[in-house]
Amino acid sequence: MEPTTGKPSFLRNVLTRLLLFGVFIIVARFAYIITIAGESCNVGDFCFFSLPETLNFVIAGGGAGALAVESNDAVEVYVSKDWVRAVHFYSSVFQDLISDGYLSPESKSLCVETPTGHDVFALKEIGVSDSIGISKKASKPLVKAGLAHRMPFRNNTFDFIFSGEGGLEKSARSADFASEIARTLKPEGFVVFHIKATDTYSFHSFLDLFNNFKVVKWHDIDGFDSSMPSIREIVLRKEFDGIGHEFENFDDDSTGKCSSHGYKQELVKNAEPLIPEEPLKPWITLKRNIKNIKYLPSMVDISYKNKYVYVDVGARSYGSSIGSWFRKQYPKQNKTFHVYAIEADKTFHQEYGLKKGITLLPYAAWVKNETLTFEIHHDPGEHVEVKGRGMGRIQPLQSSSSDGFDGEVEKIQGFDFANWLKNTVSKNDFVVMKMDVEGTEFDLIPRLFETGAICLVDEIFLECHYNRWQRCCPGQRSPKYEKTYDQCLELFTTLRQSGVLVHQWW
């Protein structure tokens, strides 16, 4: 037995196999080159392998990526079949843009958020030589490292910017992304977006991000892979280098109509109908109605918004609507919402201190900054009590004594809710609101209209308080509220006619 003789022959064996494997790989790659070359030369009116002398292709397997390296002035790009298909697609897109006059071979061009550089390659390939891409991770020489919301370029640098593959809708900082494009594009320069969404709502929220721009063209085209089967292409021109328009979405005629009126009307039309007749058993009818609700994010794409905000006015305990409903059931399209809980009742304040992503405003939403009285009910009534406290109505301090309320009364601080809303969110934010304020809605909603703050809200879940039939005592109306169901219906109708997507909440 000679253990040493077995080893070399084993090694030789392994080496031979490795060598054969290597030869196999080379042959396979060659076959691949032939296939691709044949295809692209037959299909298009140009051949991929007769490119500018500086560019040489080497096929590197079947992956989707591409790797480019610079060597002796020549650029070698390692590509896959998918890569070639993408470049084909972008070449034809850019050639169309050239014939429409939005792009020219002299344009200094930028492609944003392009990890692969397909688009940059296509630009160079059709003769737009001064082009570069940016992406989180560089892929030299086509793509350098840079973030879309903080671009490494000076003001007014580019004649042409391209944002493909739905880059803007994927961005968590769409407003910064848009303002960086506005900053780096020269006046009169063109920016072209490829986006996924095609609904009117998302189109308007997209346009709202670009104040100094004019839409020169938009149309829908077929995509080149399954990630975006259909693409909406939008061409914008930077109009001037000034400051953006300020809060423009409120009409001058002050009838409370937002300028977005038209397209929001469409949404309202698709919403669940209002309940036309006063329900005899409101505790059942209204609760059931929650199942019919058509949530805004289930109808449209909300990707083009900057911040995502949920305002719970009259939040009560964390579990009563934020935890049980908003966190669990409201469709959010994977967006992270910041929550504002507005609740004047001290009983509920402590638990909010422990929650992340929630700001508690321990005051009462009101029409101005003033001290109010707050009723604390102890009767079991029709509402479920939380820790022994019923819902409280609020009143301005001076008028409260005449009311004849025999429960406990507390002083609380009220604040100008409409004003707060205008200071807290902008028209570029997505704002959902739930309002359950024990009758104060009849003060707050008109105030939201008066100030234009109503236009900042995308969707409202409103509990309207009226003298409803009571569960406890058949044939008796609730003595707690004076308004009638018809007055509530009128409030809902007014909101909807103004293009506000409001739902009847329980």
Ligand SMILES: *[C@@H]1O[C@H](CO)[C@@H](O)[C@H](O)[C@H]1NC(C)=O
């Ligand atoms: C570049 O543009 C931004 C915003 O458009 C402006 O705030 C800044 O002052 C400009 N910088 C220079 C150097 O002009």
Ligand SMILES: *[C@@H]1O[C@H](CO)[C@@H](O)[C@H](O)[C@H]1NC(C)=O
């Ligand atoms: C949300 O994210 C999950 C997983 O990351 C994904 O499967 C789903 O399609 C996303 N939904 C939306 C609406 O983007």
Ligand SMILES: *[C@@H]1O[C@H](CO)[C@@H](O)[C@H](O)[C@H]1NC(C)=O
């Ligand atoms: C109400 O108070 C807030 C916060 O202190 C303040 O910013 C706001 O200007 C006040 N509004 C009015 C109308 O006084």
